[in-house]
Amino acid sequence: xxxxxxxxxxxxxxxxxxxxxxxxxxxxxxxxxxxxxxxxxxxxxxxxxxxxxxxxxxxxxxxxxxxxxxxxxxxxxxxxxxxxxxxxxxxxxxxxxxxxxxxxxxxxxxxxxxxxxxxxxxxxxxxxxxxxxx
Numbered sequence: 796x797x798x799x800x801x802x803x804x805x806x807x808x809x810x811x812x813x814x815x816x817x818x819x820x821x822x823x824x825x826x827x828x829x830x831x832x833x834x835x836x837x838x839x840x841x842x843x844x845x846x847x848x849x850x851x852x853x854x855x856x857x858x859x860x861x862x863x864x865x866x867x868x869x870x871x872x873x874x875x876x877x878x879x880x881x882x883x884x885x886x887x888x889x890x891x892x893x894x895x896x897x898x899x900x901x902x903x904x905x906x907x908x909x910x911x912x913x914x915x916x917x918x919x920x921x922x923x924x925x926x927x928x929x
Contacts, residue, residue, distance in 0.1 A: 796885055798878035801927050802840065802847040806863045806873040810837055810852035813870070817841045817850065831906055836860050838906050849876075849906070874913070874923035882910045882928035894918045902928070 807813035810828060817823040823841040830837045835858035841848040851873055853861040863873055879885040882902050890896060895915035902910035905927055914924040 796879060796888060797926070798880065798929065800846050801876040801878050801925075801929075802849045803875050804849040804851055804873045804925070805870060806851050806860045806867065807870040808852070808864055808868065810839065810850060813850045813852075814839050817848065823848075829906060830854055833903060834905075840906070874925050876911075876925035876927055878929040879926045880929065882912060882926055885926055886912055889914065 805813070814825055814828070817839075818825040818841075821841075823843065826840045826842075828837055828839050832854060835854050836851045837854045838852075839850045841850065851860050853864065855861075860873065864870065886896055886900065886902075890900070895918055897913040897915055900912075902912050905911035905925075907927065910928045912926045914926065916923045
């Protein structure tokens with residue numbers, strides 16, 4: 796069901812500093828920042844050839860990333876994103892297997908303009924999973 800790894804997301808307390816680190820120190824190909832108010836984050840993507848690293852910063856006080864950073868002030872891995880061909884079919888199969896979809900169960904538009912869903916980390920070895928339809 797899952798396809799290739801689309802990205803690994805890192806929550807960061809300072810997006811500008813993290814962007815500079817990945818661009819200037821690591822020599823990464825970093826995108827322009829993008830605000831995603833519906834997800835409560837600002838993001839940049841670092842293209843590493845075979846996948847991407849997503850750097851996430853809280854956008855607003857109610858951002859889920861703010862709660863993550865309160866527990867992990869230096870930042871850290873937030874989630875991994877896998878590609879799927881049919882997000883609704885994937886959702887239905889996962890729910891039938893007992894997996895919990897976060898939110899109302901309906902896909903939202905993600906940073907790449909494609910439908911995404913998140914799966915509860917307690918169902919996946921403590922890792923928050925994002926599915927993105929490709």
